[in-house]
């Protein structure tokens with residue numbers, strides 16, 4: 001019997017497995033796809049990830065972001081510039097393979113190319129059935145991404161909003177319309193979302209995702225963005241791959257632990273509802289889960305609940321603020337951009353969130369006065385014209 005069986009070896013699974021292996025526990029990690037595997041993802045890491053990962057991951061950084069260009073067809077483009085890194089760009093196949101290797105080096109037994117088919121929780125053990133074998137563990141951790149088998153087997157019920165994103169890789173060694181260290185966020189390309197261009201060593205990752213509404217327009221928007229985005233003129237067309245984006249779904253939050261099971265990363269819907277950042281939260285939740293599982297297995301904690309308490313304390317309040325900002329941004333993109341254009345200090349403070357110097361909460365507390373005044377001036381004729389009602393939960397509080 002293993003102490004812990006981790007299902008899925010993306011950033012969440014590799015992190016929780018490595019930390020538990022380092023803690024001296026016996027860990028089996030099961031990954032459906034052969035490693036390295038492609039993951040539909042922009043591969044953008046906010047710079048605050050530095051505080052969570054061992055420095056070895058830096059060898060995988062393909063580009064460091066110092067400028068974010070925000071654009072919208074009906075607003076002036078504006079740039080967030082920083083002499084310090086704002087974000088790092090990685091390719092997920094190489095990045096995830098690196099994290100999986102770290103888990104192996106920590107003593108974790110890694111089985112890739114082995115799909116989990118079913119998970120059962122009994123009073124004294126969990127049973128994990130795969131395409132090859134049947135395994136027993138004291139604890140199982142669902143790190144198997146959006147709509148994963150662990151959540152489906154052991155955590156019935158609605159978990160949050162499932163949106164979708166589309167992505168493609170453009171092979172190009174030269175892309176003259178993008179400056180070194182620059183990434184593009186196009187807030188007009190997708191209704192209720194944005195499209196992006198992220199540079200990598202051997203090309204560009206291009207994508208589009210939706211964060212509100214019914215989630216039916218991202219695919220078309222992706223195709224249209226490829227046609228119209230000036231940065232991409234003259235470059236080869238990439239293929240299009242889609243993937244679910246399991247956003248934080250708001251209160252009341254669903255359970256993340258049972259007696260012997262935990263959910264981390266995308267499996268737990270820990271994706272930021274503002275810009276869809278999930279890797280940072282996958283790693284962070286993996287670390288929190290490892291801490292709680294190790295304490296439980298060593299007899300230092302009665303159950304796995306401290307993990308849920310950590311998420312409720314550190315991550316959910318952040319997502320609650322991010323969800324409020326998302327509602328404003330995607331409902332009123334032009335006024336939002338107009339406001340930011342006029343309040344450059346605010347966007348610089350937002351960069352501090354990505355660098356890990358501010359939380360969404362501290363950022364919002366400082367920015368809301370300025371935002372309220374600026375938005376109030378601009379939105380009043382807008383709201384009157386559209387009879388738009390701001391839901392109570394989204395009011396700038």
Ligand SMILES: Cc1cc2nc3c(=O)[nH]c(=O)nc-3n(C[C@H](O)[C@H](O)[C@H](O)COP(=O)(O)OP(=O)(O)OC[C@H]3O[C@@H](n4cnc5c(N)ncnc54)[C@H](O)[C@@H]3O)c2cc1C
Pocket residue numbers: 007008009010011012013030031032033037039040041042043044045046114115116117143144145146148149164165166167207208209242243244245264265266267271276277278279280282
């Ligand atoms: C289009 C798009 C763009 C994105 N861009 C970004 C970005 O730029 N930056 C960012 O931070 N986030 C981004 N995200 C979100 C990010 O990709 C996820 O949040 C992140 O991958 C979550 O990591 P994870 O380890 O929880 O899950 P995953 O990375 O999805 O890993 C889950 C693993 O579990 C395995 N698995 C699934 N089922 C089974 C099974 N039955 N048995 C065994 N193994 C199984 C899968 O093969 C996979 O390897 C993007 C998402 C999308 C869709």
